[in-house]
Amino acid sequence: MILCDEAVLTGLTERHLVLNAQGVKLHADVAEPFMALCAAARRDGIAISVASSFRSFERQAYIWQAKFNGKKPVFDHDGQRVPIEQLAGRAKLEAILLYSALPGASRHHWGTDLDLYDAAAVTESYQLQLTGQEYGPTGPFYGLATWLAQHARQFGFFLPYQHYQGGVAAEPWHLSYQPVAAQYLAQFSPELLRNCLIQHPIAGQSVVLQYLDSLYSRYISNICEVV
Numbered sequence: 001m002i003l004c005d006e007a008v009l010t011g012l013t014e015r016h017l018v019l020n021a022q023g024v025k026l027h028a029d030v031a032e033p034f035m036a037l038c039a040a041a042r043r044d045g046i047a048i049s050v051a052s053s054f055r056s057f058e059r060q061a062y063i064w065q066a067k068f069n070g071k072k073p074v075f076d077h078d079g080q081r082v083p084i085e086q087l088a089g090r091a092k093l094e095a096i097l098l099y100s101a102l103p104g105a106s107r108h109h110w111g112t113d114l115d116l117y118d119a120a121a122v123t124e125s126y127q128l129q130l131t132g133q134e135y136g137p138t139g140p141f142y143g144l145a146t147w148l149a150q151h152a153r154q155f156g157f158f159l160p161y162q163h164y165q166g167g168v169a170a171e172p173w174h175l176s177y178q179p180v181a182a183q184y185l186a187q188f189s190p191e192l193l194r195n196c197l198i199q200h201p202i203a204g205q206s207v208v209l210q211y212l213d214s215l216y217s218r219y220i221s222n223i224c225e226v227v
């Protein structure tokens with residue numbers, strides 16, 4: 001029986017999480033398969049490192065607000081900075097949602113999803129940016145990206161943002177543990193998210209609530225399925 005309720009789904013609790021040997025916060029059912037995946041990658045010369053794992057509602061709300069207010073840069077598909085102060089309404093939300101989830105609706109709340117890089121492919125002083133270029137054919141993490149695309153499934157993982165499908169940008173670094181995440185997504189809904197946001201208002205609240213159903217189908221349920 002997998003622990004799941006509204007607080008787990010929306011990042012308002014940590015009781016579904018454990019700390020693994022590397023000090024990474026993960027869903028209790030993900031720590032072991034993730035260790036197996038890392039060991040197999042290591043044998044192929046890839047040092048899987050975690051840029052981000054669990055993120056709370058509060059942390060996601062901080063990121064969201066900073067992007068909404070122009071205090072954190074917002075980028076487009078090509079890595080160009082978006083003039084966020086010139087946008088309003090739904091267009092402003094969509095600019096942010098390309099790379100940042102709505103608070104309450106990040107897969108990182110679940111402890112099943114991680115952003116990864118290969119520490120063996122760069123120097124210690126390397127400044128990780130999480131851009132398509134870094135994970136593309138000319139970037140340092142192309143080996144990791146192709147390894148994950150080939151092997152992640154053997155360990156129960158998949159890449160929900162492997163390709164751009166009109167919602168979240170391609171994020172070849174974002175890995176998800178399918179057996180738990182699929183159950184969580186199945187239990188998630190626009191109504192559940194709406195209730196969460198009404199209780200925990202975020203920047204742009206009225207526009208978010210106005211378009212919530214269509215944002216949900218474009219950015220939350222719209223993932224690359226396991227093939």
Ligand SMILES: [Zn+2]
Nearest residue numbers: 108114115174
């Ligand atoms: Zn991610």
